[in-house]
Amino acid sequence: MAVWALGLNHTTAPLDLRGRFAFAVDQIAPTLHGLRESHARHPEAAILSTCNRTEIYCASDRPEVDHTLDWLAASGGVSPGLLRSHTYLLQDGQAARHAFRVASGLDSMVLGEAQILGQMKDAVRAAEDAGALGTTLNQLFQRSFAVAKEVRSATEIGAHSISMAAAAVRLAGQLFEDLGEIRVLFVGAGEMIELAATHFAARNPRAIAIANRTLERGEKLATRFGGEVMRLADLPDRLHEFDAVVSCTASTLPLIGLGAVERALKKRRHRPMFMVDLAVPRDIEPEVKALEDVYLYTVDDLAAVVQTAQASRQAAVAQAEAIIDAGVQSFMHWLGQRGTVPLIQQLNAQTDAWRAAEIARARRLLARGEDVDAVLEALSRGLTQKMLHGALAELNAADPAHREQTAQAISRLFLRSQNKNGL
Secondary structure, eight states: OEEEEEEEETTTSOHHHHHHTOOOHHHHHHHHHHHHHHSTTOOEEEEEEOSSEEEEEEEESSOOHHHHHHHHHHHHTSOHHHHHTTOEEEEHHHHHHHHHHHHTTSSSSSTTOSHHHHHHHHHHHHHHHTTOOOHHHHHHHHHHHHHHHHHHHHSOTTTTOOOHHHHHHHHHHHHOSOGGGOEEEEEOOSHHHHHHHHHHHTTOOSEEEEEESSHHHHHHHHHHTTOEEEEGGGHHHHGGGOSEEEEOOOOSSOSBOHHHHHHHHHHTTTOOEEEEEOOSSOSBOGGGGGSTTEEEEETTTTHHHHOOSHHHHHHHHHHHHHHHHHHHHHHHHHHHHHHHHHHHHHHHHHHHHHHHHHHHHHHHHHHTTOOHHHHHHHHHHHHHHHHHHHHHHHHHHOOHHHHHHHHHHHHHHHOHHHHHTTO
């Protein structure tokens, strides 16, 4: 059985290229169906898509790595050559190691962050619901979760991590003298926005507003933080009211355009605006960054902020890598055993057939009144002859160049007790 992973993330691909391969939740099932149908062998498949990465995990009796890359390139409208230059292609043990490192937070922009584990579990559930998850990938991911749990309980990998949301608050604090005096708008109502709102709310801003496509979900979040809710359609007319804007939605097109920000700045008499775009694809047009009174940060811009306390985490990283090494070895051992299952089944079926034939023969002899000891002797001789026939035939038929190798293999298989005793 072959396992492979194809991915691009914040270290291998720029934000706009990653945006071409970001899959919303409602896109996962049809995308998995299209991916599997495009492969001749219809492999097991799962897609992990976050703001920092898109990864495809597959398993089949034979690897089809190049075909998977060609399919992904076509889905994003880029050439396979361009995509290959920004992706990583991993197989078997390396694919397992990568999955374990991702689940444990070792491959994240924020070292040790825990959010990725929940996102990976969501990806597995989506694959399972789509009927794309089989025994091999299920085993890979369940082992990933177990390794991640051990890493978190046995190391301090997350003790010094700084979340994207905390980094946004830190940057805002560098621009505004007192965060208690600013008005903050959050666009979206997902997990990332909830986390960001929690961090900003801890600084007691003057006002908080939630703009979301679904008012009901926006109201729940706004109530939690004592804020107001607004419709996305009202955003352009009210943008000027806010000093800080944090956006993270699943929209495939920007929600905040250059023109809307320019009009907002004019109404604000060019008082500065702090903007954070955590979405992939972007929620805020990139041209906004060029405006003189706007401080716009994307997920990639936050990388330098979150990579702090690196030295104090190195010991935890080394411990985590050791746990992952053990997990990879265990998974590869299981995967190797999976490859011998058909042979084991065939051997069991063959020996059962031999046993049934010899028992039937013995019963016939006993029914005719034959001596019991003689029947048992014949039964045991018949079984041993059947089991040895193939090995002896191979030994006699082997050419001189391979006879010694054949003899050693037969010796290991049939003379194990003698070998253990040094005979």
